[in-house]
Amino acid sequence: MAEVRTQIADEAPTRQQDTTSLAIAQRSLRDPAITYPLWPPLTDGCPRTSTPEIQYPVDVAFDLDHVDRLAFGVPDAPDIRHWSPLLPPLVPKLDLGVGRTPLLEVPDLAKYAGLDRDELYIKDETRNPTWSHKDRLNLVTTSAALLTDAPGIVVASSGNHGASAAAFAAAAGLPCVVVTSTGSPPAVTRFLLSYGAAVVGVPVEMRWPVVRQIVERLGYHPVSNLTRTHTGHGFGPEGYKTIAFETYVQLGHRVPSAMFVPTGYGEMLFGIYKGFDELRELGITSVMPRLFACEPAARAPLARALAEGKDAIEVERKHTVADAIASPVSGYRGVLAVRGSHGKATPVSDERILDAHRQMARSGFWHEVSSAAGLASLRHEIQHGGAFEGPVVFVSTSCGFKSMDLDDRPLPAVDGSWAAVSAELRAQGIALT
């Protein structure tokens, strides 16, 4: 360890950074014996193990021997910088107040899911700076962009990831290019533009090639994927580890029995897995929650990769209402998270996702449609014989505004007379006694 640290220290950027990070190297996920210096971030996956068919991501190795285990004894979820020893180096000025999101018990939704006791929790990731989980990733990746003196940030996204990257780029004072696909939700497009990002819509299959051009021609730092199967930014999932750390603290220093995670490329799923794995490696916990990868059934590349024993696959771009997690490829991270946690990929139909979405709103959580994939999968599992011992958590990823184009009911307008008002209320199901 000590030898690697010295080597990295020589190459570490000198810009203002949080100096508490214990990150020491990048490491191939395909073969953890293969390591690379911490800088620069490998945004094309692991060069030594990737093949033309399948590309393998890297993750970040930490000097776990020097982690202060007492950090996990905090009574409530702390500021995200509390976890900086286990994160890649952060730039303090980028702190928009990431994480520390509520974990709330939801007995009504437990009944809906069919849990025979009440211990179901929602991890409400809508409570982040841009109202989605992606802020955890972008805090880390935008820090990396600043620390490598990149002239800008580029991201392919038609949703939360792009908006979050645009916000952090704004906070960093860096230009940001968001490559969206034509046909992305109008609410999100305006969201992106408001942060001052440059936005171009291109045909969906051109997004990753255009990102690569911007990386190669302009030297921009890519914070989304560049490869055929998904590898993404090597540092990004480390940000999601904090969901595991917070959940452990918020459950009163316990791990859940199972966690249901809306899954697109599997970066959050892997980050949560790695967080719980580090808790175990540090001797703080002894058990790993079972992780359920909740994909829309119309695509479900991870479920198919697992079923076929493959490390990553491509699937047809079939339509689904869960656009934020509608991925045409999987990545190796998802395979590691599901296998390593004795979890499961649980594809779920659009119909079930929409039903869970409606149910969440009727309990006070009007979140993005894709956010309901976790609850929908849990319900599906229980209806098909699944049983859980101990607290179950589902992650909700983003707020309802992100998928607002789904609902275009016109506003019922009346003249204000009681006859007209009461007729309208009766039509909407209000009892008039």
Add this chain to the structure above:
Amino acid sequence: MAEVRTQIADEAPTRQQDTTSLAIAQRSLRDPAITYPLWPPLTDGCPRTSTPEIQYPVDVAFDLDHVDRLAFGVPDAPDIRHWSPLLPPLVPKLDLGVGRTPLLEVPDLAKYAGLDRDELYIKDETRNPTWSHKDRLNLVTTSAALLTDAPGIVVASSGNHGASAAAFAAAAGLPCVVVTSTGSPPAVTRFLLSYGAAVVGVPVEMRWPVVRQIVERLGYHPVSNLTRTHTGHGFGPEGYKTIAFETYVQLGHRVPSAMFVPTGYGEMLFGIYKGFDELRELGITSVMPRLFACEPAARAPLARALAEGKDAIEVERKHTVADAIASPVSGYRGVLAVRGSHGKATPVSDERILDAHRQMARSGFWHEVSSAAGLASLRHEIQHGGAFEGPVVFVSTSCGFKSMDLDDRPLPAVDGSWAAVSAELRAQGIALT
């Protein structure tokens, strides 16, 4: 005190409630010597002091002698129920994770405002369950609706208040009627419908009369105003006190020198004032921050009431971009907060609000247009000779989606070739070297 408590205890509702509340009575804001039992909440203002021209609100009196001062020594903003001794009785099942919002230092915005040092903070109220400050009020008022066995909740709102009331009504399992005005932002209307509320749009001047009909005919609990000048729900502003408590804790157990608060009817302004006043009464602090009421100049009823030495006035419904704080009347609460804190009403033009709004987004905070009234007022004050010693805080109230209809730029779509992409990026100001 003891006598009053016994009297109230006899009348207190018996439903499941948080038993730690030290609320003992309702009290006229016009004449604090006039008290009423705690139940039922007076939603028509103070019956004894109100006149046909001006109605006076009530607030809630607490048994401050029994408050544990150590509760304010917490190291970081706690769960809102931590403050329940100083809140009206809450119903625990309604906890959607209200409050505990970040207080973030914003040096770039300090420069924009003209502060010659860096200590400017944003209190980011977008991080609430329905992404606005209104959740603090609705937690309290929906609890009151449940504790008085109301058959439903009714609210006049075309925005945050209605959405928040709808969410809490959903969590409470109560029907909710939202009376909006025709022409409210489409994003917000859909938001309301998603929680399962019944929504009727009526001409704007008919909103309060229609609410009254629903109260009188259906027995619904009103959580917005019924009177000519604003009184609102007597319990509501108590929820906003927690902004003061949290700010005190988050500043490292200090009070700010000044706080800039977007102001419509003045409920939040008064709640913050009352929170700091209780801190002082409890002997925890010795100073009161100066409170700045930030109204859109097009209306600014509070500024006019103060200038004319009146307790509340009505103004013309002139158009402003700050629709969430575009009030046609003021209320006596605002007068008390500004006078009691040696503060000021600082009306600010739409142009300045939009400029501050853009600036906030370019720093990573894409919030509702009205949210920028605080920063815009601060900048205006400094440009006109205002000076501050010690930390300054501005409150941002709600997320950018709420005023999304302001920006309808079409998405720039190109074919994905580098020639087309680079031309579009250049047009959007990206340097192509």
